[in-house]
Amino acid sequence: MTFSIVARSGEAFGVAVASKFLAVGAVVPAAEAGAGAVATQAAANLRYLPQGLALLRTGVQPADVVAGLVAMDRDRAHRQLGIVGSQGLGATYTGEECLDWAGGTAGDGYAIQGNILTGPEVIEAMESAWLSLPDVAFDRRLLAALEAGDAAGGDRRGRQSAALYVVAPGAGYGGGSDVACDLRVDDHADPVAELRRLLDVHELLFGKPDPDALLELSGDLKEEVENLVTARGHASLEVWAGVENLENRLVPGKIDPVVLACLRNGHAHDEA
Template identity: 65%
Template sequence: MTFSLVARSADGRRHGVVVASRFLAAGALVPAAEAEVGALATQAHVNLAYRPQGLTLLRTGVAAADVVAGLVAADPDRDHRQLGVVATSGAGATWTGPSCHPWAGGQAGDGWAAQGNILAGPQVIDAMRDAWLGGVALPFPDRLVAALHAGDRAGGDRRGRQSAGLLVVERGGGYDSSDVLVDLRVDDHPDPVTELGRLLAVHTLLFGRPDPATLLDLTGAVAAEVGALLATLGHPVDPARPEEALFSWAGLENLEERLVPGRIDPIVLDHLRRAAPHVPGPRPATDPLTADN
């Protein structure tokens, strides 16, 4: 009923699972991941016990293939299960029980494993594999979703579409320094993979960390424009505390993760411009090499 990919980033700092299915809220059941430990997906006839048991084995340094072997060996219903696992190093591993509904199967390689059942055919897994391997230039969460898109375009679940989910972990990489970098679900939607991609874009806007190379000094023309924009939105700037209005507005917009004292993220500035587009006058470039700093 499901196709999924479990993977590790090239630097080993991130682990993630992406999944889609013609099944309600697959993202609530399939994925499990722990920062600096590994990730796994349990599907077909889901065994929720695989999640804590698998992470416990990974935490003790057991290789992905041995985690799969140990979990299915102890499971009397293993013939109906499907499982994918990645550890902190080495190849991923996948299992497809012989009683899973066709088409069912999986593939694995260094730091990844893709699997699916009730699929349109083996081309779904091939497409996910190729997209994953070819997506090295993408940010890790986007790379996972791109692989899921490829599987969906190749036919995905042969019964249709309903849900999708994405879970990515990194030590201290998430909101308020949590280990959950991304945790998004589309539980019931006619095009869940596309909707998951939209949610990831919103997540990146709100919770992405600013790129130090692109930050603009909050002085000169940049400061003047920011002050004018904030004033039109009901946040006049106090010259004695010039950042207070910006931080107040950004907090209401859920952009606090992108705030840097004395500087402004061009993404925050663009969002501010869209919120108050009627402010007249020239606007400084948001290219840090050409901005009036």
């Protein structure tokens, strides 16, 4: 009922998943900075998530984590599982009683799996997309793999939900956590497309400004910004940015063109 990719890029780990299932992001994915990532699906066993991460944390290789988890599971024939660790190959498992079509593939730093799919072309398309985009930002690369699977047919029952979960050391809001991205589309006619929209908004609000694109906040531009801020009913650029959740993009004495475009349009979400 689900197709997913679990992957690693440098110190980052992530899971992208879609399904004809309500709120798939609340069930399938888990990841921990410094350890790895896990996806449990088909007849999902939620115990796999903490147990898998605990084993990865101690340095157990993904294939051995999979073997250990399913060995003691009496319902393993109905399970599907994907795991990546801090190095080496990912691992995927499909129980022999998962509903057709079901299967997966794995390689260096990734595992892709799905069940109740239109066919193996879903997994093949996801792997091809993942391998063809090594220089793309990790979250975008995960989403591209998910989009490729969706375009190839995806879940043969239809569409309902999708999720993207990414962790990296200190990558959370304000550096206060390791959760770089936790986006969920719980019930939607086109969840993967909606997930892309949410990722665009996430990047707008929480992305870091490009140092090479920053504009000097002086002269006519400074006057324009001050006038626009006043027209929006705020005392300063900092106050306006806080209201619009753009404070992460502020740089003293300069302005991010993304912030400037939002200010000119009147609202941050108009840019997403």
